[in-house]
Amino acid sequence: MSHKVYVDFPGRMVMIGFGSIGQGVLPLILRHVGIPASRIVIVTADEAGRAEAEQMGVRFIVEPLVRENYRRVLDGLLGRGDFLVNLSVDVSSVALIKHCWERGAMYIDTCIEPWAGGYTDPTVPPGRRTNYALREDALSLRTDLTAKNPTALIAHGANPGLVSHFVKEALLTLKHDIGVQLDKPDPATREEWASLARALNVKVIHIAERDTQVSNRPKEVGEFVNTWSVDGFVGEGCQPAELGWGSHERNFPRDARRHDFGCGSAIYLNQPGAATRVRTWTPKAGSIHGFLITHNESISIADYYTVREHGDVVYRPLYTIPRPPNPTRTPNPCSA
Incomplete structure (x- = not known):
């Protein structure tokens, strides 16, 4: 059965996280985006979904992303014209957006995430642990100096989005x-x-x-x-x-x-x-x-x-x- 391909994508795609959402969206990407499995790589925190990724011919890397290693792990996987699809938890969206901009890559996520512990850190006032605060932090990246940077689309899945x-x-x-x-x-x-x-x-x-x-x-x-x-x-x-x-x-x-x-x-x-x-x-x-x-x-x-x-x-x-x-x-x- 043939499926409609809505866009041909010439670059590489990096998926961060491969839980239930990642495992559900990968078949849709392969079905409706013109990109071969050989140009997609998954970087995730655990073994969940490895069998599904390998069955579809997608490279699977297990290495949790933290403040200290995310640049090292992503270096070599992203470049100009590539696309990062962030479906992870406990990985800072703002940090990933900045890294994508430095590499000339596009970005999308379904939720603006802080680093691990950001939702429940008792040393942070409740008002600063809200989605409102996370959104304001992300929107602060939008300045005249970043206006021509590659597109970063935040909080755009099914809901929100x-x-x-x-x-x-x-x-x-x-x-x-x-x-x-x-x-x-x-x-x-x-x-x-x-x-x-x-x-x-x-x-x-x-x-x-x-x-x-x-x-x-x-x-x-x-x-x-x-x-x-x-x-x-x-x-x-x-x-x-x-x-x-x-x-x-x-x-x-x-x-x-x-x-x-x-x-x-x-x-x-x-x-x-x-x-x-x-x-x-x-x-x-x-x-x-x-x-x-x-x-x-x-x-x-x-x-x-x-x-x-x-x-x-x-x-x-x-x-x-x-x-x-x-x-x-x-x-x-x-x-x-």
Whole structure:
């Protein structure tokens, strides 16, 4: 069976990490990107997935990346025109982006990661362990001096990432269904998208995930079960709960805090997301409880659709991403 190849890629590709996401995306890359397996190499922290990589003819290197060795390990694997796909945990995204720029390589990830321990370091204030802070650190790399550097696309998988495009599609659907700004062309700039959301009076953008998969093997006592990245989900669940904070909100949560730096699009709570229940809804399950697990797009979407006048925020939607547990699979207090 032949599959559509969307782009031919002439360079080399380095995949950092090869857990559940990496093992799922590699076949898609080989199927839909014009690149032979011989030009792909995987650098990962353990043996998980070696058999799958070897079956597809992809080189497999086991060496955990840390502050002291990541340059040495990646030297010789990346050069001008190459592509680093970061699907790891506990490896600094900012450090990898800088290294790619030094080598003339492009970069993409699905989450802005700190070095190991960055999510739970008690010596770091909670506000600095948030996805908001990690995002601000990454965005600080974007300056006039780096404007011509190779592309670095951060936090762009399915969620965060694809859901941001779904929001735009939803706004266009509302525009035409309700009949708002029909005399104007569809938005083409950030300012035009924010103007459309404001004209539609969108107050809340709410994405709820509910996993309905059921395993035929019962969960063991003390076992954490998850259907994508266990390590990634544990890290997110330990971070402070975060949400984009709408300009229409008048009741500030008692344990919430604002950031004194950056764009100001989000707030955080002084408790982890895995301990924060919120009301949510999905089409099949109806009204249910979920957990306020932090995610990059809860900050970035609220920021993207902010409207300012004379420097003051006059419109910003609230954004939340609750994740209900799957009681048929695991009674643990969080599941993607």
